[in-house]
Amino acid sequence: MSKAVHTFTLFILGFLMVLLFFVRCDFGQKNELVPAEPIAKAYDGMAFAGSESCKSCHKTIYENHVNTPHYQTSHKVYKDSMYGDFTDKNTLKLNDSIHFIMTAEDVLYQSGFKDGTLIQKEPFDVVIGSGTKGQTFLYWKDSKLYQLPVSYLVGKDKWIHSPGYANDRIHFNRAVVPNCLECHATYAKNHLPMDFNSNSYIKNEIIWGVDCESCHGPALKHVNAHRLDPELKKAKQISNIASLTRQQQLDACAKCHSGLRKPLNMPFTFRTGDKLSSFRAPNYRPLDTTSIDVHGNQYGLLTASECFKKSEALNCTTCHNTHKNERRAIAQFSEKCISCHNAIESHTTKLNDQMKTNCIDCHMPSLTTSAITFNGLDSIKIRTHKIGIYEDISKQINQFLEQ
Ligand code: HEC
Ligand code: HEC
Ligand code: HEC
Ligand code: HEC
Ligand code: HEC
Ligand code: HEC
Ligand code: HEC
Structure with a gap:
């Protein structure tokens, strides 16, 4: 074999090896299993x-x-x-x-x-x-x-x-x-x-x-x-x-949605599945709903509702998918009501089409909170979670929808 051919073969071989090295590296990186770091x-x-x-x-x-x-x-x-x-x-x-x-x-x-x-x-x-x-x-x-x-x-x-x-x-x-x-x-x-x-x-x-x-x-x-x-x-x-008990699931939300409670345990140590009553002073007494402020106590209000008391499974995730922004998805929420209630039979008056897809504004109206006031000048309205019959509000909405 001539020297030139020999050098050429070596060159090609070398080139192929370098190529192979890079290809392998690339594959190697894709398969490399790297653990994530704590933040x-x-x-x-x-x-x-x-x-x-x-x-x-x-x-x-x-x-x-x-x-x-x-x-x-x-x-x-x-x-x-x-x-x-x-x-x-x-x-x-x-x-x-x-x-x-x-x-x-x-x-x-x-x-x-x-x-x-x-x-x-x-x-x-x-x-x-x-x-x-x-x-x-x-x-x-x-x-x-x-x-x-x-x-x-x-x-x-x-x-x-x-x-x-x-x-x-x-x-x-x-x-x-x-x-x-x-x-x-x-x-x-x-x-x-x-x-x-x-x-x-x-x-x-x-x-x-x-x-x-x-x-x-x-x-x-x-x-x-x-x-x-x-x-x-x-x-x-x-x-x-989803496989936790109803109270455990409620507690996971109530940690932040049951109003201000006296802390009993170190902040940031509560974990989903824990009992909230050993973390915050319990507030499980039968609630006088007229004294609960609508601000931040969805737990207190919901658990005082007939829908909650008279059903086994109702809980926050019955209506809310917390992974999504569902703001003003009124028709979607109303579907949840209809899954338990026959809307036609429940009412003495006839519901028009709009009312059939909006159970919320009559039965969970937005009410003014007195917990957040700005020198008495401005107020904030919050959706009450005491599901019930609000005759006056219903009348106003009825008149509005009849027009
Ligand atoms: C406000 C509380 C909350 C937050 C924040 C939250 N989740 Fe969830 N997640 C839940 C609840 C409650 C369930 C059980 C839902 C059910 O009852 O099916 C759940 C279920 C899941 C499931 C299993 C069921 C499914 O939907 O696939 C996965 C996976 C999941 N969450 C991932 C995440 C990830 C990833 C994030 C952040 C991007 C996140 N979650 C943020 C409360 C939360
Ligand atoms: C490398 C992939 C991977 C990453 C990253 C990952 N998960 Fe998962 N996770 C899975 C798989 C696979 C499952 C089981 C199948 C499913 O439920 O989707 C799962 C299931 C879950 C479940 C449902 C548990 C159950 O039994 O219902 C939750 C909750 C969850 N992951 C939360 C998280 C959160 C929060 C993060 C980020 C901090 C995260 N995951 C990051 C792969 C991953
Ligand atoms: C770590 C505290 C914390 C936990 C746990 C928590 N929330 Fe919240 N949640 C908040 C805060 C704070 C807001 C108000 C967010 C804002 O508007 O700044 C909020 C807002 C919401 C809203 C209103 C969203 C909107 O459209 O305005 C819903 C619905 C809600 N939470 C449901 C849940 C449910 C259901 C759970 C249990 C699965 C839960 N949250 C668990 C703190 C929490
Ligand atoms: C017990 C839980 C809890 C504590 C403690 C708390 N908040 Fe909130 N906050 C909420 C919840 C829940 C909401 C959502 C509205 C509602 O449900 O009333 C909210 C709403 C708000 C909003 C309005 C958000 C929006 O755009 O809708 C602000 C601002 C706010 N909180 C500030 C604060 C500050 C500042 C502190 C501490 C000094 C504080 N909150 C303490 C639970 C809490
Ligand atoms: C998990 C099933 C379930 C869901 C979801 C549900 N409810 Fe109920 N609700 C009940 C039960 C059970 C009662 C008690 C009925 C009885 O005693 O005959 C009730 C009672 C009521 C009452 C009578 C309240 C009172 O104080 O007398 C109204 C009004 C009502 N529900 C409206 C609604 C609306 C509106 C929704 C949707 C936002 C809803 N419900 C969601 C099961 C449910
Ligand atoms: C029967 C259905 C139903 C159940 C059960 C339910 N919610 Fe809601 N929730 C609603 C509806 C409807 C709204 C109004 C949504 C809107 O206007 O965008 C709402 C709004 C909220 C808001 C925002 C309040 C505001 O005015 O800004 C928070 C926070 C919230 N829910 C938390 C919870 C928590 C925590 C639980 C469990 C204790 C719960 N919800 C159980 C139907 C429900
Ligand atoms: C315009 C307001 C309004 C709308 C919209 C509305 N309701 Fe009602 N609802 C009332 C009033 C007021 C009552 C009391 C009975 C009556 O006068 O018909 C009532 C009664 C009920 C009851 C019976 C309570 C009892 O005494 O047992 C249930 C359940 C109910 N509504 C569920 C729903 C559902 C589900 C929807 C949505 C499909 C809905 N309502 C839409 C105003 C309304």
Whole structure:
């Protein structure tokens, strides 16, 4: 064999080997099974994976979930997340002496003035509230989290003094304690976990929004069990909520939807499946529904309804698919009523077509809450979960629909 041919053969062989190496590398990377990293660790050591990590296997649920008020109920501030105006209608005047101005500079700021003098100026760092009804804002002072005095009311399109703030002074010092974040975030690790009043947090171990792991628990083990063994078809290392008892399922929602209760146990330690009564002072006495405020106590109101008391299975998920944004899906909710009730036989008067697809506005009307008031000037309406007969409201709706 001539030397030239020999060199050529070697060259080709070399080329093929290099080619093979790259091809193999590419295949190798595709098959490489990499575990996900924790984004935060719960107090008991259980690790959170974050909802981004669920996306690859639960795509539809993930994509629907990010559009829900749950997911959007808290997050870091970014410009388009603000509904309020920072240029024209950016002043809130409380009285002749005190006013606030909201400005967009390098970041967004809120400044409080007394008799024309700047008293305090702090940045908008965190938003609480999806903006369905309103937004409240928080700011950081080192590791400590505080509420800003001015909030935003979406329906009225205006800045307001935050609920519960007295009008006679400028307060930038209301601490944001774990209890508040427990209903509006998935996890916020505190420097003093046993202290219900501590507002000092470990910033990179906060998971904003009511995310997957708020209801399903820290799920890194589940994620990795399936990432490392893609052939697994049956769920590993995660519990099945639908197979829990009715009270366990109700408790999973009641943790945040049964109003303010006295804490008995460390914040962020309740897990779906646990008994809420050992975590929050129970409120299971037969409820006098006239004294329950509609704000945030869907549990108390629903369990006081005849529909709940006289049926075995009714629970929050009978009507709600929490993975989806179902706001104003009135006809869809009405289907749930019709699955248990014969609407024609139930009424003395005839229901027209519109009424047949809207059981909600007459039997679960939106009522004014007295828990959130803004100096008595503005009010918020919340859908009552005491399903019942509201004669006056029904009459008004009847007249409206008859027209
Ligand atoms: C690598 C794939 C994979 C990832 C990533 C993953 N899962 Fe799963 N998950 C599965 C499989 C497979 C099942 C079983 C089949 C099913 O129910 O879809 C499952 C089932 C579930 C179930 C139902 C359990 C039951 O028994 O009803 C829940 C809840 C769940 N996953 C939550 C999550 C959450 C939350 C995340 C993100 C933190 C996540 N999963 C990430 C693969 C994955
Ligand atoms: C507000 C609470 C809540 C949040 C947030 C939540 N889930 Fe669920 N999830 C539930 C409940 C309740 C069920 C059981 C529903 C039923 O009764 O069938 C469930 C069931 C599931 C199931 C099994 C049944 C199914 O629909 O396939 C999977 C998988 C799942 N969730 C994944 C997720 C993922 C992924 C996220 C985040 C992107 C998430 N969930 C966010 C409450 C929640
Ligand atoms: C970690 C606390 C938390 C848990 C657990 C929780 N929620 Fe919520 N939920 C909230 C908060 C906070 C809001 C208000 C979000 C907003 O608008 O900012 C909300 C809003 C809602 C809404 C209104 C959505 C809309 O369209 O405006 C529904 C419905 C709801 N939750 C149902 C449930 C059900 C059902 C469960 C149990 C499976 C549940 N939630 C569990 C905190 C929670
Ligand atoms: C016990 C649980 C719970 C606690 C504690 C709680 N909230 Fe809420 N919050 C809710 C629920 C549930 C809603 C949804 C409306 C409803 O059901 O009344 C809500 C609604 C809101 C909204 C309106 C959101 C919207 O756009 O619809 C804001 C703003 C808000 N809360 C701020 C706060 C702040 C700030 C704190 C703490 C200082 C706090 N909340 C404490 C449960 C809670
Ligand atoms: C799981 C089945 C179930 C579902 C779903 C359900 N109900 Fe009921 N409801 C009942 C039962 C059972 C009663 C008690 C009836 C009786 O005693 O004859 C009841 C009672 C009522 C009453 C009489 C209340 C009173 O105080 O006397 C009204 C009105 C009513 N339901 C309307 C509705 C509407 C509207 C919906 C949908 C938003 C609904 N129900 C959903 C089972 C259900
Ligand atoms: C019989 C059906 C039914 C059941 C059961 C039910 N809901 Fe609802 N819920 C509704 C309807 C209808 C609305 C109004 C939806 C709308 O207007 O967009 C609603 C609205 C809500 C809202 C938003 C309130 C507002 O005015 O912003 C929350 C929060 C909520 N439900 C939580 C729960 C929780 C928690 C449970 C269990 C304790 C529960 N729901 C059980 C039918 C139901
Ligand atoms: C225009 C208002 C209105 C609408 C819409 C409406 N209802 Fe009613 N409903 C009433 C009133 C008022 C009563 C009391 C009986 C009567 O006057 O007919 C009642 C009675 C009932 C009862 C009987 C309660 C008892 O005494 O046992 C049930 C069940 C019921 N409604 C279910 C429904 C369902 C399901 C739908 C939707 C398909 C619906 N209603 C739509 C106003 C309404």
